[in-house]
Amino acid sequence: MWLILAFLSATLLGFYDSFKKKALQDNAVATVLFLNTLFSTLIFAPFIIISYSSAYLDGTIFHVASGGWEVHKWIILKSIIVLSSWTFGYLGMKHVPLTIYGPINATRPVLVLLGAILVYGEQLNAWQWTGVLLAVASFFMLSRSSRKEGISFRHNRWIWFIVLGAVLGAVSGLYDKYLMNPQGLGLDRMIVQSWYNFYQMIMMGIVLAVIHHNDSNANGGKKKNFFRAIVDGLHSNGLTxxxxxxxxxxxADFVYFYALSLPGAMISIVSMVRRGSVVVSFLFGAAFFHEKNLKSKAVDLALVLLGMIFLWIGGK
Incomplete structure (x- = not known):
């Protein structure tokens, strides 16, 4: 069951990346980020309210545990890390084809492993080192493929934004291990997922408010309702x-956390399967965004996935 849920989570993540690319094509990054965190907060708000006001969700997978500042300060830090990762990733995705963004982002498990060596003193075996080398090789091959589209990995700042976003995403993954591992803080998964979106919404709301204020001053002090300005700034179907x-x-995140809570679930396998979301986004890039140079990119993608398989074998 947990393996099926892992594949479901990967599929949902692929759709997430594809819709994200579509939204970023015509809309400002700050607007997309704010509305994304706003709607995500609204999705989890009922679980928070019901959990805190009644015992209806007690003992269910939807229950949100309570916690004071000692808990929330760690969630706020996670929000900062994730929002930073998203900001760089969104900026990069807006200016780079999805079929390039996906394979780069799919190397995140490699970064997590390398981070685990530095932070937790973990040791890699031969299988895992092979996976790391394959991922590095795929990155260089992808850089060669992208030159056909006029994108230089060395000089294109959007590529570096994607890389930085992936690095921060790996930092978030390592931080999650500390947050939710019983040997770390052992926080409830739902309290982390429910509240970190809320804190991100507050942060992005402040950013957008500053942007809105500056735009008003630039327009001779003409004031416009904050939310009306956001909606008016969206292109066709942007809100949807x-x-x-x-x-x-x-x-995708809920299914992921639920899969990990099931007996026998192996986080190494679940995490690797989730990176398979790149296949879905790659297909979307080819079919709906009509991106180019797909044959050579497919080879690069296959190398990334092969590296993930080696990492999985090494983690068994």
Whole structure:
């Protein structure tokens, strides 16, 4: 059951990336980020309210544990890390084809492993080192393929934004291990997932408010309702697309956490399967965004996936 849920989570993540690309094509990154965190917060708000006001969800997978500042300060830090990762990732995705973004982002498990060596003193075996080398090789091959589209990995800042977003995403993964591992803080998964979106929404709300204030001053002090300005700034179907981003992301993460809670679930396998989301986003890039140079990119993608298989074998 947990393996099926892992594949479901990967599929949902693939749709999340695809809708994210669509939303970013025509809309500002700050707007997409704010609305994404807003809708994600609204999705989990009922679970928070019901859990805190009644015992109806007690003992269920939807129950949100309570916690004071000693808990929430760690969740706020996670929000900062994730929001930073998303900001760089969104900026990069807006300016780079999805079929390039996906394979780069799929190398995140490699970064997590390398981070585990530095932070937790973990040791890699031969299988895992082979997976790391394959991922590095795929990155260089992808850089060669992207030159056909006029994208230089060395000089293109959007590529570096994607890489930085992936690195921060790996930091978030390592931090999650500390947050939710019984040997670390042992926090409840639902309290982390429910509240970190809320804190991200507050942060992005402040950013957008500053942008809105500056825009008003630039327009001679003409004031416009904050939310009206956001909605008016969206292009056709922008709101619907962003709602789909939030729905698919929230569902993917929820299924992921639920899969890990089932007996016998192996986090190494679940994490690797989730990176398979790149296959879905790659297909979307080919079919709906009509991206180019697909044959050579497919070879690069296959190398990334092969590296993930080696990492999985090494982690068994």
């Amino acid at each position: 697309t962003i709602i789909m981003i939030s729905v698919f992301l929230s569902a």
